Amino acid sequence: MMRAVLAVLCAASLGACSQDATAPVQAPQVPSASASASVSLDQPFELRVGRSATVAGEGLTVSFQAVPSDSRCPTGVQCVWAGNAVVQVVLSKDGKAFGAELNTNLEPTSVDYLNYNVALVSLTPYPTANGGGISQSQYRATFVVTKTAP
Template structure:
């Protein structure tokens, strides 16, 4: 009788663990297709696609006041840019910032709404990071993550 109970308990544990693995796999596959990561240089337009709908994204007006590498600064500074999101006949301009942005008196949204759909947006990084050597001139690039 005890062996039969142990077999039943083990079978229950196996079924339970199988269900957990299945649920975890479903969550991962559903979230993979709903995010786009774009690397934009100034005045460059790239397209992100969500469920067959395309959003054109353009980054402009890069400003970078971050403290250069190996420099002694009073504050860390920030990198800021303007981004235009356009879908069909609807477009929205926003300002995005990374670093010590709390000093700005600018609304820095983390979502946009285009044609009734809400998208989460995040400025992941702005490169290159400033250095004391200004002679090397590389165009600024913004890494933006958009999630539906």
């Protein structure tokens, strides 16, 4: 009896991570910022790990530091939980810097700094079932910076 219950529980657990025929919809391409690019307010921009972008006319710099954890459910797999990735950024203006961690599926997905809001829009690549780990150099994060009321 105990073996039958254990077998049913194992089968149910495996079913929670079964292959899914539907792939996620690909996000539109966003211009990629170079080592230190100029970007515009209210416009999405993409950074690689180790790269920075300065908001034109604002003097605010967004630096994408690292992805310390990525537990997102792999593409093509049906999971019980979507998972989450953490993105580390450093925001700086006028010689003052502020570090923050933003999440893909948990809060916070954005951070307020001075009179700005910096939001994480997406993180690629998405893990795959057979792809192994993702190196830091492969990550691309898309952000949007908006101005908030003083």
